[in-house]
Amino acid sequence: AAMKQTKGLEGDKMSIIKFEFNPKVGIDNPALTLTEDTDGEDVGQPRFYLLTKENTETFGFCLHEELGCQGHVIRQIELGGVAQRRGLQDGDRLLQVNGHFVDHMDHVRVVQKIKASGNQVLLAVLDGDSYEAAKSLGRDLSQMLPDDIRPRLCHVTRDRSGFGFSVSCPEGTKGTFQLSVLQDGPADRAGVPPGSWLLELNGDSVKSYSHTQLTKKLKQSGSKVTLLVASSAVEEFYRLRGLRVTAALADTSRLPFKVRELHLVKGPAGYGFLLKEDDCSLGGVGQFLWDVDVGLPAEQAGMKEGDRVLAVNGESIEGLDHEQTVRRIRARQDQVTLLVIDPAGDEFYHSVGFGAMVL
Numbered sequence: 370a371a372m373k374q375t376k377g378l379e380g381d382k383m384s385i386i387k388f389e390f391n392p393k394v395g396i397d398n399p400a401l402t403l404t405e406d407t408d409g410e411d412v413g414q415p416r417f418y419l420l421t422k423e424n425t426e427t428f429g430f431c432l433h434e435e436l437g438c439q440g441h442v443i444r445q446i447e448l449g450g451v452a453q454r455r456g457l458q459d460g461d462r463l464l465q466v467n468g469h470f471v472d473h474m475d476h477v478r479v480v481q482k483i484k485a486s487g488n489q490v491l492l493a494v495l496d497g498d499s500y501e502a503a504k505s506l507g508r509d510l511s512q513m514l515p516d517d518i519r520p521r522l523c524h525v526t527r528d529r530s531g532f533g534f535s536v537s538c539p540e541g542t543k544g545t546f547q548l549s550v551l552q553d554g555p556a557d558r559a560g561v562p563p564g565s566w567l568l569e570l571n572g573d574s575v576k577s578y579s580h581t582q583l584t585k586k587l588k589q590s591g592s593k594v595t596l597l598v599a600s601s602a603v604e605e606f607y608r609l610r611g612l613r614v615t616a617a618l619a620d621t622s623r624l625p626f627k628v629r630e631l632h633l634v635k636g637p638a639g640y641g642f643l644l645k646e647d648d649c650s651l652g653g654v655g656q657f658l659w660d661v662d663v664g665l666p667a668e669q670a671g672m673k674e675g676d677r678v679l680a681v682n683g684e685s686i687e688g689l690d691h692e693q694t695v696r697r698i699r700a701r702q703d704q705v706t707l708l709v710i711d712p713a714g715d716e717f718y719h720s721v722g723f724g725a726m727v728l
Contacts, residue, residue: 413499418492419612434476462500465493467618468519470511489617518606520599522619523559527592544576560623566604569597572721626714631670635703641665646691656694680708
């Protein structure tokens with residue numbers, strides 16, 4: 370009676386890489402901390418975990434919301450599993466998901482963020498005692514975390530001057546490319562930070578590329594190129610922890626492709642659209658919107674023919690068949706909220722290995 374569990378994230382297997390960093394000690398120390406406590410209070414420091422799973426696996430823990438217990442609580446870690454062996458602790462409080470501070474967010478929304486992350490998620494947690502101590506001291510928990518640990522995904526369209534960036538790398542090396550960005554050029558307008566490091570080109574890692582190979586790939590990209598880049602500070606954050614930066618962890622706010630949320634209230638003639646299951650252009654099947662009737666709620670909400678449905682009423686439909694999706698849409702009888710993406714955006718995110726649901 371003293372605990373309320375909100376149905377959330379469950380599972381039994383996961384792979385975890387955990388590193389924390391203190392510049393006063395070596396990076397191989399398994400008990401490194403992010404920073405040192407300087408005010409004498411018994412408050413620990415955040416720990417970072419990169420969790421990776423296969424399609425048939427789950428992340429191996431439950432996320433609880435409990436009466437009399439603040440925060441998003443890590444519970445039910447698999448006994449003897451990877452999570453327990455590597456250090457994720459029962460009672461840890463979740464602070465960040467893929468660089469997004471979540472302590473202040475609604476519990477269901479946090480669960481959705483983890484599920485939407487696909488097969489890889491970066492979590493920042495704080496042990497329960499330290500969390501409660503920090504709360505009692507009135508600390509701003511977001512200040513205990515780095516300002517921005519996300520790389521950036523940028524889509525650059527060439528103009529007459531080119532892409533607006535140049536690439537340099539140490540002679541005789543592979544995979545180490547730093548970008549010089551032309552002010553007010555295409556790359557600058559697309560959000561590429563000056564002096565950033567190039568990690569992926571069009572969804573492919575550049576780790577094994579020579580400068581000549583990279584130049585050739587850029588020429589083959591035509592008029593548009595997608596770059597995964599990281600500032601020096603972000604690159605150092607991941608490198609010191611032995612973590613690979615992927616597009617799934619990226620800041621996508623500057624991309625031209627957006628998911629859309631449509632809120633529909635059923636009218637006398639219904640919603641005014643047809644849901645069809647069809648093959649996706651890049652493999653698998655999906656639920657698509659067609660036959661959008663003029664003047665009815667679907668069109669008025671901004672629905673376009675060919676949009677693919679990603680979520681219904683805030684819940685991902687990944688893995689659901691057509692009938693299951695229809696039941697989700699009908700669940701609230703007279704209204705429904707759909708998360709959708711148009712064909713161009715859908716194709717783009719798949720091409721860079723980035724699930725649109727992450728947005």
